[in-house]
Amino acid sequence: MTRYEVLANTMAAQIRSGSLKVGARMPSLRQIIAQHGVSQSTVFRAYYLLEEWGLIRAQERSGYYVAPGAAVAQSHAQRPVAAPAEPAKVDISNLVFSVLEAAKHPGIVPLGSAFPSPLLFPLQRLARSLGQSVRFVSPWSTVADLPPGNEALRSQIALRYLGMGIAQPAEELVVTNGALEALNLCLMAVTRPGDVVAIESPGFYAALQAIERLDLRAVEIPVDPRSGLDLDALEQALKNYPVRACWFMTNFQNPTGVTLTVEKKRALVDLLDRHDVPLIEDDVYGELHFQADYPLPARAFDKRGMVMHCSSFSKTLAPGYRIGWVAAGKFADKVQKLKLMTTLSSSIPVQTGLADYLQHGGYDRHLRKLRSALLAQLASMDAAIRRWMPPGVKWTRPDGGYFIWLEFPEPIDAMELHRLAIEHGISVAPGPMFSVSHAFENCIRLNFGHPWNAKIDDALRVLGQLVRQVPAAPTSASVSAPVKRR
Amino acid sequence: MTRYEVLANTMAAQIRSGSLKVGARMPSLRQIIAQHGVSQSTVFRAYYLLEEWGLIRAQERSGYYVAPGAAVAQSHAQRPVAAPAEPAKVDISNLVFSVLEAAKHPGIVPLGSAFPSPLLFPLQRLARSLGQSVRFVSPWSTVADLPPGNEALRSQIALRYLGMGIAQPAEELVVTNGALEALNLCLMAVTRPGDVVAIESPGFYAALQAIERLDLRAVEIPVDPRSGLDLDALEQALKNYPVRACWFMTNFQNPTGVTLTVEKKRALVDLLDRHDVPLIEDDVYGELHFQADYPLPARAFDKRGMVMHCSSFSKTLAPGYRIGWVAAGKFADKVQKLKLMTTLSSSIPVQTGLADYLQHGGYDRHLRKLRSALLAQLASMDAAIRRWMPPGVKWTRPDGGYFIWLEFPEPIDAMELHRLAIEHGISVAPGPMFSVSHAFENCIRLNFGHPWNAKIDDALRVLGQLVRQVPAAPTSASVSAPVKRR
Structure with missing residues (x-):
């Protein structure tokens, strides 16, 4: 975790605990530098992050204040957490768009795709x-x-x-x-x-x-x-x-x-x-x-x-x-x-x-075929996960649809896994796509909506290797992430 | 014009002239009743209207205040006029929807339609x-x-x-x-x-x-x-x-x-x-x-x-x-x-x-045919307006498209004309649809995008008669409408 992330998380904890109340002015640049021994740019970056999380809000020529949205976090410290309406916008969208964009390339094994294979239709x-x-x-x-x-x-x-x-x-x-x-x-x-x-x-x-x-x-x-x-x-x-x-x-x-x-x-x-x-x-x-x-x-x-x-x-x-x-x-x-x-x-x-x-x-006939194809693909994906993923990984076996949610036992940076996977011609949907606070850094969503083949099986093998190389997410260290799952 | 409309227009004029400033509290119910000799319900209805126009805003348990949106009206009394973002919503939309809805009935002569005849495609x-x-x-x-x-x-x-x-x-x-x-x-x-x-x-x-x-x-x-x-x-x-x-x-x-x-x-x-x-x-x-x-x-x-x-x-x-x-x-x-x-x-x-x-x-070939059909229809519509509309009416003869804008010399209530016309199986697009302030009460838009026939010609004749029966718009009396055209 970088210095500014540590700082941001420390201050987020103060806001969540209520020791900094909604509407309160945040400490000045000078105060924080003195107190934490950090540089000016570290403070700025920490404040940008807090703003992104919806916890603070800038007021022109006057400084930063604890945002109204933080009230939700304060009154219910664990969950649910108020989402920052506007500040998070660019972030979530860019994340989602980069994943969608990556899935567009026809050569990519589309484990991160949101659709089943059109060949099934x-x-x-x-x-x-x-x-x-x-x-x-x-x-x-x-x-x-x-x-x-x-x-x-x-x-x-x-x-x-x-x-x-x-x-x-x-x-x-x-x-x-x-x-x-x-x-x-x-x-x-x-x-x-x-x-x-x-x-x-x-x-x-x-x-x-x-x-x-x-x-x-x-x-x-x-x-x-x-x-x-x-x-x-x-x-x-x-x-x-x-x-x-x-x-x-x-x-x-x-x-x-x-x-x-x-x-x-x-x-x-x-x-x-x-x-x-x-x-x-x-x-x-x-x-x-x-x-x-x-x-x-x-x-x-x-x-x-x-x-x-x-x-x-x-x-x-x-x-x-x-x-x-x-x-x-x-x-x-x-x-x-x-x-x-x-x-x-x-x-x-x-x-x-x-x-x-x-x-x-013959829509119903088509649906029956589609369901049994998906069920068979789920079985193949399930077996491949068993074979290739590191021990301790947990995953869901749904009663329908074509998504598996996979949770790694060790903290990993799913965004980094996504990036590496793309380099290897594989897309995955990283956990942080699925929450306001970009939590679920050690989770990915896998799509089993594509007819099973050796290429997909091999993609799972490569993914299993990459997982072992990926570092922990920067924000999953000491200070708890804004949203806790359970 | 009903009592509450007169009252609303009077107060609107005060707001526009700046004698009631933005943020000022509006006179109390009691004051107005005393001053204007009207009933309580008349005041309420007048205030609802002012609220719809975006000129005042209710504050819970505290009364009505001149809305921020009124500032634009004040600083530039003639034009442009600030549109009330939220309060006018229901109004404009309902107006537009009722016109669109009326145009859906297949029997209606679609002079108020937004589309040309699909038969031309x-x-x-x-x-x-x-x-x-x-x-x-x-x-x-x-x-x-x-x-x-x-x-x-x-x-x-x-x-x-x-x-x-x-x-x-x-x-x-x-x-x-x-x-x-x-x-x-x-x-x-x-x-x-x-x-x-x-x-x-x-x-x-x-x-x-x-x-x-x-x-x-x-x-x-x-x-x-x-x-x-x-x-x-x-x-x-x-x-x-x-x-x-x-x-x-x-x-x-x-x-x-x-x-x-x-x-x-x-x-x-x-x-x-x-x-x-x-x-x-x-x-x-x-x-x-x-x-x-x-x-x-x-x-x-x-x-x-x-x-x-x-x-x-x-x-x-x-x-x-x-x-x-x-x-x-x-x-x-x-x-x-x-x-x-x-x-x-x-x-x-x-x-x-x-x-x-x-x-x-053959898109270009189609376009050439379509343009010459529209031009011929314009000529027919132009002649029918000359024949059937009251003297003094003004209308545009555009160089393209399929709309004519028609302005009646006397103040008329285009909304009432629209309503009457529908009863006679004809739709028109009333002027108030086309501005925030529902101005242009003495205007309508006519569509000449449909192949000319006796039914359309007759619709113009009926319209010419209806215009002569329609009263002036309630808001076009003494107090000037929020937007002046020229």
């Missing part, structure tokens, strides 16, 4: 549906298919809910450009700048990006890779902070792969109901279940229209088509209007093409 | 391109075509710039879901909540919606229906306020149809350069020119990458495909990342289909 059959239906698209659909979206498509989606036993009115379905747009619109619909949103830690980085982009504040709720979201911690957060919305993944969570039990989902909905807080439920992997049935989403237990259930075809059928949706309950009208204001509507020929495929293309 | 030829190219889309394009977008499509777009004599690097082109997403991303890229943005008045309502949604403040720059944007007013605004961005339409402006001369565009770029302010240039109608050449956009005179030139195929070729782009200059990287965070990418088969059409489909 019936692209030719889909193309046929698209090509046929576009020839018969009514010229007037331009106007008629404005949000909430193409009617045939929404009926097909409503039918799939019915298959789960959920009576989902098609009128509450808004078709979006992938689930990502759905999630972003939902967040906009129920928050204003400055509001507090509860998210998972570790959790999907897009939630962090959205929160930063919209000037919101995040409360991170710990996710245990085996049991999932910590409902007690959530209840504490709901009591202590003015939480305006929750953004959770209830099935095959990204990145851990964990699924909440039906009891927990029911309890989650009850808890949020008592606090009158809407839930943005990200359920893009639900269809990729390895057991017999789709694990019921929290939406199934919602009686008041407070759960906005978001999903898409991007992970199960047609990544490039960019069609998702939200069953937005009582917020449907608001979401629909936001969609009109920002992207107007989703591509109409693509909507009609998908509707045709869902009616005639 | 080569939808079958396009469908062929889409159907053919989707069959050969590489499965890996999901990853490769992430923003900035499909390479073939971006090359084709760059070629079109070259046709105008603009060397546009394809790397700076970001493909979006229509120009609307491009404009929104650009605005997000160069502003933070609270920033001031210069927009046109009258201007495209999506700019107002975006500004409200992103918690920005607007300075309205007057647009003369004959000469266009008032550069002197813009210069004043740049001097007086911390303007962070401009969002202007330089060709066939919506709603007036006016085009800036080359000299004015050059002067605009120079002026913004001197103040180091980026220009978001909305040029979605440029290809629909009735004279020989595409009127050069301001982008053509930009040497520093400060102009973000936004356009799309929605108004010229394929409304429902939802493909637009921005030539984002030095902001390209930032825009691209925002796109990744919010909608990830535009639909890939649609991008490849359009690229194929642009290469092989």
